Amino acid sequence: MSRSERIVGALAAIALLVAAGPAAAQSKYHLGQKATPEQIAGWDIDVRPDGAGLPAGQGSVSQGNDIYDAQCASCHGTFGESNTYLALTGVKTKLNYATTLYDYINRAMPFPHSKSLSADEVYAVTAYVLNLSDVVPADFVADRDSLPKVEMPYRDRVKPYSGLMSVDGKADVQNTACMQNCEKEVKVTASLPAGFVENLYGDIRDNFRGLATMNKLAPPVTSAPVEVAGGLELIQKHGCVVCHAVDKKIVGPAFRSVADKYRDNADARAQLIRKIRDGGSGAWGTVPMPPQTEPSDADLATVVEWLSTLPGEK
């Protein structure tokens, strides 16, 4: 290092110290870094009712229709009518600002792989969902100017409630601390229907100590089926469980139903892998299964192997 380089280096160090000086004096712990504008921009995704936070870009109802059919309809229903997942009717009947719809789709949807849509795509899906809910016309184009201006039907019905907004807010329902002869007559007015608990919850005696594990006379815990290692993890990892459960239909068939259907089919594994890869509809009803391009061949093979070990439904 030459002399002049050393001087430049020393000056730079002094300049740094000077620059750091005032900030350091204000922050007594010297912990944490100053966040750069780029860092903030990557995470600062919230959108307020006044439109603050909406990015550049735009999307139309018809563009949104295509994205919705491919990425949203399998859960929410073609017309947003699904009663399996949250029906989109709430957009009309409970949501007060269209900006919140943008914010939520952008941060949390689609359910199995959130934050994967571009700003244009989010605008388009927002426009389409608003149109499905009869809030905007078919030629609506959503962007940072139009979205905050959308008049949601429910806007004025959502009101901050001061009673629960602070520790000393006024309670709306009060009881009295009566101690003697407080009720003339006490009657049981409602209870669980006969058989309800047994049918829905099974034998709940093992919800308490002294049973199942401690009391050897209690019914044995049903043993879990032997599973191929990794199958369960993979159906979680790849989001299969969003639409399928092991033993019940959600949007798609139960894994056990699929296992039953292909159990006696020699070509079943290759066929199943192909069906998962390409998606399709018809075999289990009209709701389409989207193509699954993301899982590796090895993962699909493991999932299908795991499927084949599931016990039948009966």
Add this chain to the structure above:
Amino acid sequence: MDQQDPKRGRVLPAPENFLDPAGKSRRRALGGLLTGGAALLAANSLRAAEVPAGTPAPTRFPPGVPPWSQTLGKPVGANPYGVPATFEGNIIRRSSPGLTTTTQSSVAFTPLQNLFGIITPNGLHFERNHNGRPDIDPYQHRLLLHGLVREPKLYTMEDLLRLPSVSRIHFVECGANSAMEWANPSVPTVQYTHGMLGCSEWTGVLLSTLLEDAGFDEKKAKYLLAEGADAAGLTRTIPIGFALDDVIVAYGQNGEMLRPEQGYPLRLLVPGVQGISNVKWLRRIKVGDQPFNTREETLQYSDLMPDGSSRQYTWIQEAKSVITSPSGGQQLLDKGGYFEITGLAWSGRGHIKRVDISTDGGKNWRAAKLQTPVLEKALTRFRADWTWDGSPALLQSRCIDSTGYVQPKMRQLREVRGTASIYHNNAIQTWLVDAEGKVHNVEV
């Protein structure tokens, strides 16, 4: 157990029921089940009745010596991270059948019927996620604090662990706890009626420390946005008053790091405020000047009123109590026996002043004993003596908090809020003890 005072009441499926297959109390329990007449229980009793033939003599009781007194035990450190005894295997969080469509946007309830004191074991603290539970590498986790601040800051976990810390005991209750009971009783046990509830000693940095560190704008700052790093990117509005009072950016739970289910490695802890505001996997706090109107403050977590309007920003969890034993699903034995009534009370507005107990459905009340410590915005354990006379009884608890507020009856709540509001059901719970000693969830 066989030599216990015959006057002492026993609960069939409960902590007291550590029964031996050949024991006298077991036979009495079977008798009770048979007179109960339920097909399921009777079938089980028949199976049980066959067992005594092959049951070894009870040598484990005096004068016999049990095998664990004569065998070398397991080495120290056999379980480097300890786990509950195998006999406690059924003390677990449970999901309510049919409540949610997916296991990712769902809830698992704390087994309140099995717990003692006021601290919820970390593995049993209820779990509510919106887009699944992430597994976050703490070395790659960052907290961004920005908005109306002098200097936006990015903190590592190491930074946060080095800042001045506090440890405080507070409850966390989901705003939708007891939601399934708004219209009528619909679940069998206190795990499901009240189990979206936990109480821990939380450790972390006061949010006010971080706000000062970043130099927040004291004039303009009114509301904060808290955001999770999970796939939901869950967001909630926090008023600056709460933030400067007692909100903790927490990394510790009962002496260890947070469990993944409770937000590892970092969460917000907003004492007394509905669970969802205690944002888990916290990655960002933005200081702003108006509420953020997030999806979880409109489409959900707003309270639908009878006139069709919705109450928004209903943050505070009002005073509430419940008897955890005897409670739904248990069965009392020994008519004329002594039973301790015990339960939990809490208030998001302060501390619990008094808890009253009724055994006649609210006609007459008497004060329960409060177990210390009685802390602000924390669970308080209460107890009361009760000798059951064998006739049907309606057990209730009613709490009064430090503001003088008295926990309401269900019908009082419905008169004002209807039956569709989902959130903030803090009504008095009634447990019916029937003539057979079986305990049921009912309404009076």
